[in-house]
Amino acid sequence: DQIHLTLYKISNKQLKNRLNPIIIYSNYRKSFNRTLERIYKEQIQSNYDVNQTRISINNTLRDALTDEYQCSALKTAMQCITGAAGADNVPTDFCNRILTKQRSFNWAVLPDKPSSIDGNVRPFAVLITIRGVHNRTDYNSYNEYYMNVKNFFNSYIKQHAPEHLKHAWFSSPNFAFYGVQRELLSGSSSSLLVSLGIALVVLFLTSGNLFIAVYALITVTFAIAITVSVFVVLEWELGIIEGIVIVMAVGLSVDFVVHFGVGYIHIDPTDIDNERKKIEDQSKPNGNENDSKINTLRVMYRKQQVERTTRVRGSILRVGSAVFMAAFTTFAAGFSMIFASVIAIRQMGQFLMAIMLTSWSFSMFFFLPLCLIIGPVGICGSIPFSRLIKCFKQTPRQQ
Incomplete structure (x- = not known):
């Protein structure tokens, strides 16, 4: 009865308008729902004990x-x-x-x-x-x-x-x-390995020598390992910014060693020939056959060593100052960022300082001494790209 009375009141109120006697269904539904809600609450409160129901259910x-x-x-x-x-x-x-x-x-x-x-x-x-x-x-x-x-x-x-x-x-x-942490850990490692693989290909194409590319890759790996160790000492936590920084470290650390490697390979052949002639002039063969063989091996070893020394010296003279200035300016830019109050900017400054210092130090005091000891001489490990290009050009094309 109460529901019917409510419906009658709502309909009568809206139909009293003689100019526009229509029912607005939105108001109708709202009023009807509020009425039903109030009626149901009253019935529940009057007929059921909530506490008793809760106790019986439990x-x-x-x-x-x-x-x-x-x-x-x-x-x-x-x-x-x-x-x-x-x-x-x-x-x-x-x-x-x-x-x-x-x-x-x-x-x-x-x-x-x-x-x-x-x-x-x-x-x-x-x-x-x-x-x-x-x-x-x-x-x-x-x-x-x-x-x-x-x-x-x-x-x-x-x-x-x-x-x-x-x-x-x-x-x-x-x-x-935790899922973000796990993906960052695995993703950073896999991205680092992929970046090192790409760096090896780039080093091989720029230098044209397999041994120089491998030595440069070892140098970059050590530089990145030391840089990550510096981050651990600085109590960095692996996050999105840190993961990006680790991947960027490969590209920034390759720059210096590429310059030294290319300078080692593309040295003036005239300088090498002059140093080799000096070694030949200093060695005087005697009449003994056994001593002659030993002397030949000794001269060959000295020629290889003097060629390595000439290549390393020429690489330092040609690109050493440019590499140092590039590292110093980037290091100074990072140093100016470590005083920022924003953590991301301060970490970026620490990253630039660490990667510049480690990459320049390893390229100068690890890569060059490694080339001085066991560096390639002559055309050892070199790929004749010019001959390959000429071969492809001379190959007759099928019509």
Whole structure:
């Protein structure tokens, strides 16, 4: 009767307008819904005791079995995370407190099509809430915790889940930051390896010598390793900016060693011939055949060493000052950035200073001494690109 009376009042009020006697359905629905809501609340408050209903629901057999299953699952989870000794020492009242205060189960039916197995079961999610405090900045402990929880749920689903739920998986929004950390760790390593591979190809194409490219790659690898060690000493944490910085380190550290390598290869042949003639003039063969062979090997070794020395000296004289000024100016630019209040700018300044210092030092005091000791001489390790180009040009094209 009350509902009918409400409908009559709403209709009569809107139809009294003689100029435009129509019903506005939006106002009609709003008024009707508010009326129904008030009526339903009054009926519930008058006919049902909320506290009694809550007590009766909590004391059902299903709720007791759920508490038992949850307590057993919690002890199993504690055993999975802390070990058998830790699980044996977990008291029952602790599990009960965790279940009542810090743990909850919810079921959510996903808006998807029914299962293709029987046509009745829809996809759903089991939402398990566990409150706790965990250090998210420590990747090792966070990774161990995640793997333990994931392995526990995977094994539990595999053993106890119904047939149409065997493909369920564990997921939690609280591990979103852990996923970012894991991708940064693996992505930075793989990106660094790819960058080093590309650097090797670029070094080989620019220098035209396989040994120089390998020596330069070793130099760049050591420079990047020392730079990353400096970041660890400065207590950097691996983030998006730090991952980009590590990949950029390869490109910036290759520059100096490329200049020295190209200067080593493209030395003036006249200087090398003059130094070789000096060695030949200094060595005087005698009449003994054995001494002549030894002297020939000695002269050959001295010629190779003087060629390496000439190449290293020429490389330093040609590009040494330019490389030093480039490193110094970039180092000075980074030094001016370390006094910034923004952390990203300050870290970028530290990165520029570290990478310039390490890359220049290794290219000057590691790469050049390495070439001085075991550097290639003559055409050893060189690829005759000019001959290959001429060969391709002289090859007759098929019409």
